[in-house]
């Protein structure tokens with residue numbers, strides 16, 4: 521702020537005009553920030569592929585946790601060499617324990633959240649969707665190599681966000697020859 525009282529009239533006009541311009545530009549920037557923030561949020565919710573692919577399923581958070589046929593974090597056989605794993609993300613864990621799946625099988629993850637948004641990402645794969653409360657996200661993957669993969673959270677969700685990781689253990693498929701013996 522300038523001391524207007526010690527200025528000549530022309531200096532004073534100069535500073536007053538300057539401050540008026542400054543206020544106008546601060547106002548324009550605030551409007552732009554607001555509009556861009558709203559557009560970014562709409563883009564994520566409406567158009568962004570990663571948010572959820574619920575496949576027309578209705579919100580089922582209660583159902584998913586109580587459904588005996590779909591226990592949390594357990595691979596349930598749903599077809600020939602196809603399994604479904606249901607997960608309810610919570611601050612700050614994905615599953616009650618390690619998730620065992622079979623190498624070479626089609627694994628479909630049904631993912632929802634019990635509290636806030638979580639980012640369901642499996643390291644070393646292209647699995648990446650957002651766990652949304654009240655929606656089931658569906659993503660399928662075939663694990664070609666046995667080993668341990670980690671589900672991490674890529675959507676900041678609070679204090680222990682960085683520690684929100686659960687292992688997926690891909691058990692080796694038994695070779696045909698061995699099974700036949």
Ligand SMILES: [Cu+2]
Nearest residue numbers: 638673677684
């Ligand atoms: Cu999270």
